[in-house]
Amino acid sequence: MNNDNTLSKPYLLGADDLTPQDVKLIFDKAQFFMDNFKRGEKFSDLKGITVALAFFEPSTRTKLSFELAAKRLSADSISFASSSSSLTKGESLIDTLRTIEAMNVQMYVVRHVNSGVPLFLQTNTNGVILNAGDGKHEHPTQALLDAFTLYKHFGKLQGLKVCIAGDILHSRVARSNITLLRTMGADVALCSPGTLLPRHLNIWDLPILENIDAAVEWADVLLVLRLQRERMESGLLPSIREFSKFYGVSFEQFSRKPELVLMHPGPVNYGVELDYRVSSYPNCLIQTQVTHGVFIRMALLSLLSKFV
Amino acid sequence: MNNDNTLSKPYLLGADDLTPQDVKLIFDKAQFFMDNFKRGEKFSDLKGITVALAFFEPSTRTKLSFELAAKRLSADSISFASSSSSLTKGESLIDTLRTIEAMNVQMYVVRHVNSGVPLFLQTNTNGVILNAGDGKHEHPTQALLDAFTLYKHFGKLQGLKVCIAGDILHSRVARSNITLLRTMGADVALCSPGTLLPRHLNIWDLPILENIDAAVEWADVLLVLRLQRERMESGLLPSIREFSKFYGVSFEQFSRKPELVLMHPGPVNYGVELDYRVSSYPNCLIQTQVTHGVFIRMALLSLLSKFV
Amino acid sequence: MNNDNTLSKPYLLGADDLTPQDVKLIFDKAQFFMDNFKRGEKFSDLKGITVALAFFEPSTRTKLSFELAAKRLSADSISFASSSSSLTKGESLIDTLRTIEAMNVQMYVVRHVNSGVPLFLQTNTNGVILNAGDGKHEHPTQALLDAFTLYKHFGKLQGLKVCIAGDILHSRVARSNITLLRTMGADVALCSPGTLLPRHLNIWDLPILENIDAAVEWADVLLVLRLQRERMESGLLPSIREFSKFYGVSFEQFSRKPELVLMHPGPVNYGVELDYRVSSYPNCLIQTQVTHGVFIRMALLSLLSKFV
Numbered sequence: 001m002n003n004d005n006t007l008s009k010p011y012l013l014g015a016d017d018l019t020p021q022d023v024k025l026i027f028d029k030a031q032f033f034m035d036n037f038k039r040g041e042k043f044s045d046l047k048g049i050t051v052a053l054a055f056f057e058p059s060t061r062t063k064l065s066f067e068l069a070a071k072r073l074s075a076d077s078i079s080f081a082s083s084s085s086s087l088t089k090g091e092s093l094i095d096t097l098r099t100i101e102a103m104n105v106q107m108y109v110v111r112h113v114n115s116g117v118p119l120f121l122q123t124n125t126n127g128v129i130l131n132a133g134d135g136k137h138e139h140p141t142q143a144l145l146d147a148f149t150l151y152k153h154f155g156k157l158q159g160l161k162v163c164i165a166g167d168i169l170h171s172r173v174a175r176s177n178i179t180l181l182r183t184m185g186a187d188v189a190l191c192s193p194g195t196l197l198p199r200h201l202n203i204w205d206l207p208i209l210e211n212i213d214a215a216v217e218w219a220d221v222l223l224v225l226r227l228q229r230e231r232m233e234s235g236l237l238p239s240i241r242e243f244s245k246f247y248g249v250s251f252e253q254f255s256r257k258p259e260l261v262l263m264h265p266g267p268v269n270y271g272v273e274l275d276y277r278v279s280s281y282p283n284c285l286i287q288t289q290v291t292h293g294v295f296i297r298m299a300l301l302s303l304l305s306k307f308v
Numbered sequence: 309m310n311n312d313n314t315l316s317k318p319y320l321l322g323a324d325d326l327t328p329q330d331v332k333l334i335f336d337k338a339q340f341f342m343d344n345f346k347r348g349e350k351f352s353d354l355k356g357i358t359v360a361l362a363f364f365e366p367s368t369r370t371k372l373s374f375e376l377a378a379k380r381l382s383a384d385s386i387s388f389a390s391s392s393s394s395l396t397k398g399e400s401l402i403d404t405l406r407t408i409e410a411m412n413v414q415m416y417v418v419r420h421v422n423s424g425v426p427l428f429l430q431t432n433t434n435g436v437i438l439n440a441g442d443g444k445h446e447h448p449t450q451a452l453l454d455a456f457t458l459y460k461h462f463g464k465l466q467g468l469k470v471c472i473a474g475d476i477l478h479s480r481v482a483r484s485n486i487t488l489l490r491t492m493g494a495d496v497a498l499c500s501p502g503t504l505l506p507r508h509l510n511i512w513d514l515p516i517l518e519n520i521d522a523a524v525e526w527a528d529v530l531l532v533l534r535l536q537r538e539r540m541e542s543g544l545l546p547s548i549r550e551f552s553k554f555y556g557v558s559f560e561q562f563s564r565k566p567e568l569v570l571m572h573p574g575p576v577n578y579g580v581e582l583d584y585r586v587s588s589y590p591n592c593l594i595q596t597q598v599t600h601g602v603f604i605r606m607a608l609l610s611l612l613s614k615f616v
Numbered sequence: 617m618n619n620d621n622t623l624s625k626p627y628l629l630g631a632d633d634l635t636p637q638d639v640k641l642i643f644d645k646a647q648f649f650m651d652n653f654k655r656g657e658k659f660s661d662l663k664g665i666t667v668a669l670a671f672f673e674p675s676t677r678t679k680l681s682f683e684l685a686a687k688r689l690s691a692d693s694i695s696f697a698s699s700s701s702s703l704t705k706g707e708s709l710i711d712t713l714r715t716i717e718a719m720n721v722q723m724y725v726v727r728h729v730n731s732g733v734p735l736f737l738q739t740n741t742n743g744v745i746l747n748a749g750d751g752k753h754e755h756p757t758q759a760l761l762d763a764f765t766l767y768k769h770f771g772k773l774q775g776l777k778v779c780i781a782g783d784i785l786h787s788r789v790a791r792s793n794i795t796l797l798r799t800m801g802a803d804v805a806l807c808s809p810g811t812l813l814p815r816h817l818n819i820w821d822l823p824i825l826e827n828i829d830a831a832v833e834w835a836d837v838l839l840v841l842r843l844q845r846e847r848m849e850s851g852l853l854p855s856i857r858e859f860s861k862f863y864g865v866s867f868e869q870f871s872r873k874p875e876l877v878l879m880h881p882g883p884v885n886y887g888v889e890l891d892y893r894v895s896s897y898p899n900c901l902i903q904t905q906v907t908h909g910v911f912i913r914m915a916l917l918s919l920l921s922k923f924v
Contacts, residue, residue, distance in 0.1 A: 040664035048348035071692050076379050102598035290718035356656035384687050410906035411684055
């Protein structure tokens, strides 16, 4: 199926499921919801549809964002999560989803600590699967809301210079963003200590910038990733102070290039990858990303509901 | 109160609360909801009523099933659970329910690890109580959805040969099913290792079938129970392998009698009480049971709401 | 802003935010909701507004009360709580609230183990903040529902003799009630062992009654507080038996003065601060307080929603 009003695939597992036409469709729909969101009114796109929020990995902002998106489209939503060991086995997970499916639950927003779980569920059940983050693999709705934020700021994505900075190795946000930004014709570069870059980096063929100074100079946009402290414990980083010095973004660097756009998927470790003062900088779009996130997820739920 | 459209009791604590007329009323209502369930529409039977889902014992499928049933009838629902030690004392539990009652919450779906808690609450509060499983005692909505599934498959319950297999001793599902199936005129037999049968079995006066081969030969329906692994630790079973050999249901046994109906309350331990391949067998009605479960619970909530 | 239909402040952090006019406005609104609450109907005061229930400290009754109040005003509500250590730092808490704000969530009902958190959030975010209990500081909605209960029982608050009994030292309920009752012209006295009275008691300038007998004799109303058992462990009380003897309320004491009104914020330790038989006494208004609590919270959500 592929016409002007329909996504090319009946699910969203990764950023590579999306054609430029799909992205345009999603952005238009998100913009429509944004323009028409009024206090006291709801959209009825998902009326009578039940959405399962199946978060097998703790999440606050992404879960709330999807929950609000579902509510504002008049969906019923059920939350479903488990740390039960029986659910760590794939077979049992499928049985659980098939059980919920049998209760007339049609759409599944899935987050899981293991890469590939959304794909596994999509191939083994009939529900519409929306990946809300799987392991180190993909987080496609984050990439879409990031791209939407850039699109609205710059009026285009084609030719935009975006540098992704920080812990690339463990980041599903980085993976999804690299794929989507290249689909849309942006130029992507990376900036990260060598130990936090994937080994088989050549599959991406991306320029590596040496430090944040170089990144600030080159980029239109800095997408800073969250440093996960446990990386240090595993010996991948000598010290947070050192990481912060070479790969953290300081207020001074920003002052030199005020037109530079800063994004971060959150939550931010202020003082580590980002100076706190940077957050009040006008081109720091972190809050805007969050606002757009709800509208992007409304767009996706609405467009994917056509496959229910 | 007992007329054509009203249940004979203003609560559902156990299967013995139900007359054949009650069961017919519930089945008709469930069938009505099933026939008229359309995407984009809700029933308004519980509009303005607040249902408390008071699950004091972990549950996924039963809780979701009731939650969806309540939503699809336009009820408000609140979830209420506690592992707090203060709530293990009966007196405190009643105080808690009276407090929630004082907030204009009218119906209570109660699951508790202790047998008799729903009865205790029903006699000490004014709320309409619906037992969602109490200890080893009763799980009447499971029995109703099982019976409804059989009724729809065979067109009758009278004279149907149903064998309940597995851990009868600890099973509230078995207890409720035995009562309800006999109320409806079915023939019930059991198939279980001696250590997993109740000691005072003579109160039921039911035939015991020696092994699954005998059960398959005799029965129209096999209702297989979940084996709880902790039974083994407590010395009631020599090994899972041995249990599985004599009391597990294999693919070969089914192939011999394809018209045999298989049911299981879930979640299934595949490879223990049931061969995984059996699950795709046409007369394996496990998913159908789940689907019917929501409609049966909608019927019960709707019929019991008349007593609010 | 201060006219006949608007609260004087766009938030509720403590009882001292409220003028007598505010209290009258809240009572009138609560009474309106009480008179017009009908099964099958909802009020639409908060339609399209999203209320975050941010309970960083465990709560059952207050959380359910606010949740029901929000639902009955047609609000969307999201629950948000965390025991995560990252959220114990104030800075991170503000970032979390700002993130949720960016998702178009307008009102925040906040409970936190630390005194001052609601104030901290109110001064650092744009959301409408409603304090649902912070540390040992304030619990203003409890004070309002207590005052409303007394107002409806006596027809006035002016000149009413209210004795607050029990663990004053650790009680936010006591603090909020003292402030609000004095705002409304009631006479307040305290009755508590010396170790459970605040050291700088002179700031209140309140009479201290020696024991419950004296309190029963003096008061129109006894507001009994919950004794938290951990007080004993910390050496503030010699034994529960002794506390109960001198500061617990017995059935006999009530029998002597049947017109005395008894209140308690719940949950009650029956047998410690209150004889169980007292709970069925006609002027024991504990259940009434709970019922009024939902209407008071509806009134507050409705009145504060004008500042969204």
